[in-house]
Amino acid sequence: MASTHHWNGVLDSALDAVGETPLIRLDRIRDAEGLKCNLLGKAEFFSVGGSVxxxxxxxxxxxxxxxxxxxxxxxxxxxxxxxxxxxxxxxxxxxxxxxxxxxxxxxxxxxxxxxxxxxxxxxxxxxxxxxxxxxxxxxxxxxxxxxxxxxxxxLDQYSNPNNPLAHYYTTYGEIAYALKTSNLRRKSISALIAGAGTGGTITGLARAVRDSEKDGAARATIVAVDPVGSILGGGDVGMYQVEGIGYDFFPAVLDPKPPLIDEWIKTNDDEAFAACKRIIRQEGLAVGGSSGSALAGALKFLKSEEGKAIAEDPTANVVVVFPDGVRNYMSKEWFLKQEEGSRDAELHDTIRGIIGRDLDDPYLKKKAAADAKANGASDSAKPNGVHATAA
The missing domain is CATH 3.40.50.1100 (Rossmann fold)
Structure with a gap:
């Protein structure tokens, strides 16, 4: 189990700054969803390389x-x-x-x-x-x-036993230590939700949780989240945009069944990206798309019949693993595009009135450049570059 909250002294190299990531309350999302449990995010982008x-x-x-x-x-x-x-x-x-x-x-x-x-x-x-x-x-x-x-x-992360062991020995210990040293009424995990790619994270954490329960701790619910288009949680192989989770085969390090993992929840790209932006906007955590998948899956579970008792328990601790940060995805179309209503329209208009022009929008600039390029290619294919007109 981790013995510190963060690093002590001067580190020998960047490798000593791997892990030791914070467990953070997600109270704004919890309250907006009408949940009574403690919703907690394990923010892995704080690790030196930016991910779990x-x-x-x-x-x-x-x-x-x-x-x-x-x-x-x-x-x-x-x-x-x-x-x-x-x-x-x-x-x-x-x-x-x-x-x-x-x-x-x-x-x-x-x-x-x-x-x-x-x-x-x-x-x-x-x-x-x-x-x-x-x-x-x-x-x-x-x-x-x-x-x-x-x-x-x-080294083969798909079959290397050190993949899940890394989470067994470090990630779980940090979560347990954070809860133990917190002011929360309960010090144990009630539910743990994580996405599955190679399966190392969810398998390693689940094994550590189950081993801790042998000491008499109450049983936690382990939920794995899988994108639509991946076969890990069921369904057919298909294309999806979210990165880092899901596969078209079962990696050897993944242990997908009870008693280790209790439930699989499927999420789609739209749910993942909307939840990702919500975490950033409402909680100030600059997470990536697969973190959105994890949150979307967590909310689905907590609103299900199986998760309702946990959701309504003010002492329950629900841990959601956020695998990486959004800085890996800032050029992606899904991140650049702002949904309607995502900005303060009144403040936007005030600023525009003061400076005398519209604000720059990287998504619109990228879209305009792409449209111009497409139109140019279309024009060049016509005689003398002239647009065709209706007869």
């Missing part, structure tokens, strides 16, 4: 060194990833001196790629639509690179 995946990257790499799998000066770390595990590994490799190659699906944000390259990693984009067992998928390309690059090592 820093934890598994550090543990997988360090354990591989201890076991002689990684050899300084010789090994090349290769990893297929949605981006965040890659960032954690690239950060660790930069500090420890390993070369790093990341295979990354095309749909993942430009911000992730730019950061990976800044950390010294080579990035290979792969087709988003490629099935996991295709030679062109992020996994297939990584395997090909490993076979042909001397010293190539795939």
């Amino acid at each position: 995946k820093d934890r598994i990257a550090k543990r997988m790499l360090e354990q591989a060194e201890k076991n002689g799998i990684l050899i300084p000066g010789q090994s090349v770390v290769i990893e297929p990833t949605s981006g965040n595990t890659g960032i954690g590994l690239a950060l660790a490799c930069a500090i420890k001196g390993y070369k790093c190659i990341i295979t990354l699906p095309a749909k993942m944000s430009l911000e992730k790629e730019v950061l990976l390259r800044s950390l010294g990693a080579e990035v290979v984009r792969t087709p988003t639509e490629a099935a996991h067992d295709s030679p062109d998928s992020l996994i297939g390309v990584a395997e090909r690179l490993k076979e042909q690059i001397p010293g190539g090592v795939i």
